Each structure stands twice: as structure tokens, then as C-alpha cells.
Amino acid sequence: MPSKEQQNGVDITNPYEIAKRLIERATESLHLPKGVYEILKKPTRVMKVSIPIRKDNGEYVSYTGIRSQHIDILGPTKGGVRFHQNVNEDEVIALSMWMSLKSALIGLPFGGGKGGIIVDPHELSNRELEELSRGYIRELEPIIGPAKDVPAPDVNTNQQIMGWMLDEFDRLSGRSVPGFITGKPIVIGGSAGRIEATGRGVVISIIEAAKRLNLKLDNLTAVIQGFGNVGSITAKLLHQHGVKVIAITDAKGGAYSPNGLDVMNLIDYVNENGTVKGFKDSINITNKELFSLDCDILVPAALENQITSKTAPTIKAKIVAEAANGPTTPEGNHVMEEKGIFVIPDILCNAGGVTVSYFEWVQNSMNYFWKEDEINEKLQEKLVHAFESVYMMKEEKRVSMRESAYLVGVGRLAEAMKARGWIKKWKMPIDC
Incomplete structure (x- = not known):
């Protein structure tokens, strides 16, 4: 897909161009040698x-x-x-x-x-x-x-x-x-907790964001775009934490109920029918309508480029938790920043999957496997610490959560380059 220049309100939708631009901005903010960007781009x-x-x-x-x-x-x-x-x-x-x-x-x-x-x-x-x-x-x-x-x-x-x-x-x-591959069945070396890991990580991040915003989970409503593995598990775990899930869409349609969807029955319905559309006691809804609903939490859990200059202005949520990779274009992100929406960026929000994949890789290397409770506890510890690091950088540098996440990630990669002798005469200006 060719990139589009961001001018006159036009979105860049090429994910490679978006990634390069955010990395370049982070290297400039951290005053890194130009070689760091040249390596990472x-x-x-x-x-x-x-x-x-x-x-x-x-x-x-x-x-x-x-x-x-x-x-x-x-x-x-x-x-x-x-x-x-x-x-x-x-x-x-x-x-x-x-x-x-x-x-x-x-x-x-x-x-x-x-x-x-x-x-x-x-x-x-x-x-x-x-x-x-x-x-x-x-x-x-x-x-x-x-x-x-x-x-x-x-x-x-x-x-x-x-x-x-x-x-x-x-x-x-x-x-x-x-250890060659992760996310495999448990019987051949997979890890307990891997199937739920990405969705669980999304919910951990939402909980941490709600704490920073002084929001009580059992008073919140959520809408979710996408009802595959990540979207369905996110919905189930949010429901278990008292959040009212009022709307969900998938590739074939959507279901909306202002009183809250019965998430567990909806999962069974989707397993039988292949879509959330037509779920009992719900109203059919489109993706466009989902983004504009009155809610506290919006979870894009589908593909790239869903929150754009067209959809972002309609968003009423206080928290946007990016369960998908690259769901937001630069212009869409700019609109959300201007509106003061608390965005949990994808590289932080959906990191639960790779974290438990790491646990699986470690378990394969030592032929010893942890119980699911241990996996979830380790996941919680890793993701809460990462959220705190990003939030502290956000407060210190007075930037958005997205920019802060890139600062932390790029900063640590640059530290590794320095440790290996790839870059010299540079000192990290702030603890990443």
C-alpha cells in the first residue's frame, strides 16, 4: 500500500511510514546520535x-x-x-x-x-x-x-x-x-495462559489507566471492535471486573445493548454463528456507529488504521486501549490528543502475548512448566512495571503515552547499542 503524505488533514496510512516517523521523533527527543535512527529505520x-x-x-x-x-x-x-x-x-x-x-x-x-x-x-x-x-x-x-x-x-x-x-x-x-515456536498446544510444549495472554494484558493496562484517572471499574462501560481471540477475552475479563460491555463489532456486523451484553452467552453465540450480529436482545450496529457511542473505554482489537481523522472526532471514550497493532493513524492520534483521551498505545497495551510467549520459550529451554496462576502473576508484574515506566516518562517529559512508550523502547535499544559499542559518547538523558 503506498504511503500518503500527511498534509491538509490527509492521513498517513502506510504502517511502515508511521513506525519510522515515531521512531525518528523518539531519537530526536532523546538527543540520540543519528546513527540510531539509521539502524532502526x-x-x-x-x-x-x-x-x-x-x-x-x-x-x-x-x-x-x-x-x-x-x-x-x-x-x-x-x-x-x-x-x-x-x-x-x-x-x-x-x-x-x-x-x-x-x-x-x-x-x-x-x-x-x-x-x-x-x-x-x-x-x-x-x-x-x-x-x-x-x-x-x-x-x-x-x-x-x-x-x-x-x-x-x-x-x-x-x-x-x-x-x-x-x-x-x-x-x-x-x-x-x-522452543522454536510459541503459542502451540500445551501437550507439545505450549504454556498455560498463552491463549488469554494478549487480552489479559489489555485488561491489566486498562486497570492501570483507570487508576491514574481515578475511575472505578464497576462504573465504566466499554465497546470493543473485533471479537477474535483478543477481543473476546478482553470482553470476558472486563465483564469479570465489573465493566459493562455495551457494544462489540466484528467483520460481519455488530451488537449493541445500552444495558450491557451478556458476554459469556455472546461467546457461545459466536462459536455457533460465526458473528456477533443478531445476538439476542441487541441492536445491530456498524463499526462507524461503535466508535461514536457514549462509553468510557474503547478497545480497537481488529486491524490497522481504524482510528483516523474521520473516526477519531466522534470518539467519546475516556480511555482508548489499542489491543490491535497500529490501529491509529497519525492524524487520528492527533485528534485524540487534542480531545484529552488517555490512549494506551499498542506496543504497551497488547504486549501480554509476547510476554507469555517469552515465558513459554523459557519453559521450553528448561523443560519445566509453571502453573497458570504463576504465569498470570508474572505477566501482571511485567506489564504493571512497564506501564509505570511509560507513565513516569510521560509525566517527566510532558508527552503523550504513545510518545512516552516510544521514548522508553527506543531508549533501551539505544542503551543496548551503546553496550555493544555500536554508538559512543552518548549518555541517556533520562532513565528509561
Whole structure:
């Protein structure tokens, strides 16, 4: 997707351009050497592969796979694999850059990686999907592994797909390598708490934001865009904390009830019907209408570029928790800042997934597994500490939460560059 210049109110919607711009601003604010931005503005490696598969009708079709490895200065690159018809190189690069910042921000020994295949997985049979998943790993095998690059689930991928990918990598390696991939089924080395990790992290961040704003959870209402793994778990956990979830949308429609949706029954309904649309005692609602609802918390949990110069002015929420990656354009962010909305940026808000993936990777390396309560406790500790670091930077530098998160993440990457001798004669002006 080509980028658009941000002038006369036009949004930049290319995620790679957005990521570079935010990183450049952070390096300037921290008075870093120009070389830091030069290193961070491009991925170390991008690999594009062709994956031919035999369809059920006997014909062969070739799909394009992409993997971006941004920087491995803190450790092996780490990031999900998405199957979507709109996957493109700039998107994958941007997502790998955000993963680098996310890992640095949380304090994980990972760099940023991301991958994808240009495909609508809903058009494939189960056998075709398995063949595609295995083919992706075969083509990328030279550059991936537990000490190189560790994949994980993302949009339209799940535990089963991770299991196929692990099995293929084990076959290629001639041995069991459970730490090669995370988000896999527990029976083959997955971690307790991984499925709920991203949504749980979103809710932890919302709770911390509510504390700073002196808001009581049981008095709040929430709306959620997207009802996949992250959106549904976020809804369930918010409901358990007393928040009234009044509206949810997905790719096929939406459901709204001013008195609150019965989240647990809604999850069952979606499992049976494939959409929230038509849920009992609810009103059909569009994404556009969802953004403009009177509520306290808005959770974009779908794809990129949802909060724009057109949708941001309609938002009435006090807190926007970015469960998706890159859901906000620069112009949309500017509008929310002017309105005084407390934004929990994506690289902080949705970091629960990579955090528990890290726990899974550690457990695989020592062949000892923690209980789910221990996982959730460790996750809470990591994310609360990260939130506090970002909030303190925000107060110290008098900037937005988004800019503060980039300052902390970029600052820690720069410290690693200094420690390795990549940059010299520079001192961090503020504790990151």
C-alpha cells in the first residue's frame, strides 16, 4: 500500500511510514546520535518466499510468504505469523519494528520479527491450510529457530497451525525443538495462559489507566471492535471486573445493548454463528456507529488504521486501549490528543502475548512448566512495571503515552547499542 503524505488533514496510512516517523521523533527527543535512527529505520532482513501447494482439485497454486527480522540486538527476533489476503511487505516490516519496541519496553530478551502469507485462509480446506503452513516453515528454515527467530500466532493463525509448523521444523531439524515456536498446544510444549495472554494484558493496562484517572471499574462501560481471540477475552475479563460491555463489532456486523451484553452467552453465540450480529436482545450496529457511542473505554482489537481523522472526532471514550497493532493513524492520534483521551498505545497495551510467549520459550529451554496462576502473576508484574515506566516518562517529559512508550523502547535499544559499542559518547538523558 503506498504511503500518503500527511498534509491538509490527509492521513498517513502506510504502517511502515508511521513506525519510522515515531521512531525518528523518539531519537530526536532523546538527543540520540543519528546513527540510531539509521539502524532502526530498516529491518536487518526481509525474506520473501514462494509456497506452492497442491489444492484438493489437484491443481497447484503458489502463495507468497514474508518474514521480517527487524533487529536482534537484545536477542533472537520474535513475532507472529498472520494469514490474510491484505498482508504486504510494508505491513510486515512495520509489525516487526513494533515488536522490537514492545520487547524492549517490557524488558524481554527479544528483537522484533513478523511474518505473513498473502492468503484468505477461509478459502482453504484444512488439508490445504496445513500444507501451506508447513511450506512456509520449509522455505524459511535457514533463518528461523529458537536462537534466531521465534514465530507465534497472529491474525487468522492459531494453536493448531503452530503445531503443524513445529512438527515441520522438528522434521527438518531431525530432533525435537519445542522452543522454536510459541503459542502451540500445551501437550507439545505450549504454556498455560498463552491463549488469554494478549487480552489479559489489555485488561491489566486498562486497570492501570483507570487508576491514574481515578475511575472505578464497576462504573465504566466499554465497546470493543473485533471479537477474535483478543477481543473476546478482553470482553470476558472486563465483564469479570465489573465493566459493562455495551457494544462489540466484528467483520460481519455488530451488537449493541445500552444495558450491557451478556458476554459469556455472546461467546457461545459466536462459536455457533460465526458473528456477533443478531445476538439476542441487541441492536445491530456498524463499526462507524461503535466508535461514536457514549462509553468510557474503547478497545480497537481488529486491524490497522481504524482510528483516523474521520473516526477519531466522534470518539467519546475516556480511555482508548489499542489491543490491535497500529490501529491509529497519525492524524487520528492527533485528534485524540487534542480531545484529552488517555490512549494506551499498542506496543504497551497488547504486549501480554509476547510476554507469555517469552515465558513459554523459557519453559521450553528448561523443560519445566509453571502453573497458570504463576504465569498470570508474572505477566501482571511485567506489564504493571512497564506501564509505570511509560507513565513516569510521560509525566517527566510532558508527552503523550504513545510518545512516552516510544521514548522508553527506543531508549533501551539505544542503551543496548551503546553496550555493544555500536554508538559512543552518548549518555541517556533520562532513565528509561
